[in-house]
Structures are given as structure tokens and as C-alpha cells.
Amino acid sequence: MPFDYKARGARHQKTLVDFLGAELALGSTLTQSALLSASENHIEHYEQAKGGAIAAADTVRRFIKQVEDERVKAELDERLAKLSSFISTL
Secondary structure (H helix, E strand, O other): OOOOHHHHHHHHHHHHHHHHHHHHHHHHHHHHHHHHHHHOOOHHHHHHHHHHHHHHHHHHHHHHHHOOOHHHHHHHHHHHHHHHHHHHOO
16 A cells, blocks of 8 residues: 555644644733732742743744645634734733
8 A cells, every 4th residue: 555645734734733732822821920929929930931931932923934825824823813913922
């Protein structure tokens, strides 16, 4: 049976998009956690959560160029822009 490169590529793209979506959701959660920590004067947790949010955004920036579907890439880019804007308010 010949190897199905097209199917493997499609699975890779789905996994990549799922991973990037999870990173964006994590970044948003960590940003919210940082805001809550700052409001409660928990500086150590604030810095840790903010750093995690920045790392999540950086991960998406690193891998988003591998997304082949331009529509999906645009949606991820939009979510990344919102996350980056949210992080910049910290």
C-alpha cells in the first residue's frame, strides 16, 4: 500500500491549527490571570502569568507561517493580534 502523503499533510495541518488555537486560549487565560493577580497585588504570580502569555504568543508567531489555509491563518492572526493587544495592557 502506498504512503498517503496528502492525508498525512492534512492531519499535520489539523494538529498544527489545534495546537495554535490551544496556545492562543492559554495565552488569553494567562493574561486574565495576570490581571487578576495584579489587582490582588500578587506580583510574583502576575509576572509568571504575563511571561507565560508572552511565551504563548511567541509560540504562535513562530509556527503560524506553517499554516497552509490562508483563511485559517487569517483567523489565527486576528486572534494573535487581540492577544498581543491584551498583553500590551499588562
